[in-house]
Amino acid sequence: MTILIEQSDHFGAEVEAKTEPINERELVLDGGFLITQTNSFGHMFRAYNDAESERHEGVENFYRKNHTYQSIDFVKKMREEYAKLNRVEMSIWECCELLNEVVDESDPDLDEPQIEHLLQTAEAIRRDYPDEDWLHLTGLIHDLGKVLNLPSFGGLPQWAVVGDIFPVGCRFDESIVHHKYFKENPDYNNPAYNTKYGIYSERCGLNNVMMSWGHDDYMYLVAKENDTTLPSAALFIIRYHSFYALHKEGAYKHLMNDEDFENLKWLHIFNKYDLYSKSKIRIDVERVRPYYLSLIEKYFPAKLKW
Numbered sequence: 001m002t003i004l005i006e007q008s009d010h011f012g013a014e015v016e017a018k019t020e021p022i023n024e025r026e027l028v029l030d031g032g033f034l035i036t037q038t039n040s041f042g043h044m045f046r047a048y049n050d051a052e053s054e055r056h057e058g059v060e061n062f063y064r065k066n067h068t069y070q071s072i073d074f075v076k077k078m079r080e081e082y083a084k085l086n087r088v089e090m091s092i093w094e095c096c097e098l099l100n101e102v103v104d105e106s107d108p109d110l111d112e113p114q115i116e117h118l119l120q121t122a123e124a125i126r127r128d129y130p131d132e133d134w135l136h137l138t139g140l141i142h143d144l145g146k147v148l149n150l151p152s153f154g155g156l157p158q159w160a161v162v163g164d165i166f167p168v169g170c171r172f173d174e175s176i177v178h179h180k181y182f183k184e185n186p187d188y189n190n191p192a193y194n195t196k197y198g199i200y201s202e203r204c205g206l207n208n209v210m211m212s213w214g215h216d217d218y219m220y221l222v223a224k225e226n227d228t229t230l231p232s233a234a235l236f237i238i239r240y241h242s243f244y245a246l247h248k249e250g251a252y253k254h255l256m257n258d259e260d261f262e263n264l265k266w267l268h269i270f271n272k273y274d275l276y277s278k279s280k281i282r283i284d285v286e287r288v289r290p291y292y293l294s295l296i297e298k299y300f301p302a303k304l305k306w
């Protein structure tokens, strides 16, 4: 079965960034991808021609909604709702296959199943860090939270699933892409939430900071509540891989504690590989599957609550 998600303005945008640094953060919504010369169809990335300006408007529109609606109240509501973990019971591998059913019609650079892109990231890490098996598995699972898009997971709109994430409850940093749209956010003029620290305190630790809701925080929640034995660096990567204001711009460091700084080193490493997929390198899923099943067995229960 193939589930077509509504004409999206984000997944496709993921791939646009890396060849044009000036507009990079305006266009990257979920990490970007390695600057490969060609995409799946053998064309240069960003070969949108006339479609390009249209797409750009789509990305901007995406962030207008995202910045308007991701308020502290919204985040609290989502956290409460999804903490119930009462929707589905399935294994990590089953979720990889489920994500496979999400076809992004809007993405001109993608004609391969999503599972291959998860595995491309994981396999690239495995090649360079053969001993860090936890990091291989992190590569495989970091985007599984995108199932939030599917009807059985609440069918959340795209502005609540993907895109850059940022803290709520304190001032929105100017480095966040399309910052101007925060003016429409109910928290923007609230003196409790619009100062440097807002409801937080110096070095309080990111674990105590509420992030805008999306696939990152959801997958973190699922992994943690199902008692994964993955190390804290893995959970940090899953939770903050779309936090570009932090790992690219260096904002919000005043909220980090020592453990966050340690984990951030791994996130910087991981990020290079998150930029990797959608290249022409094909992965033989059947060949690598036993290895990843063994990692899943090592770090997760057989069935997880989602």
Ligand SMILES: [Fe+2]
Pocket: 030, 031, 142, 143, 215, 241, 242
């Ligand atoms: Fe992601």
Ligand SMILES: [Fe+2]
Pocket: 030, 031, 142, 143, 274
């Ligand atoms: Fe990713």
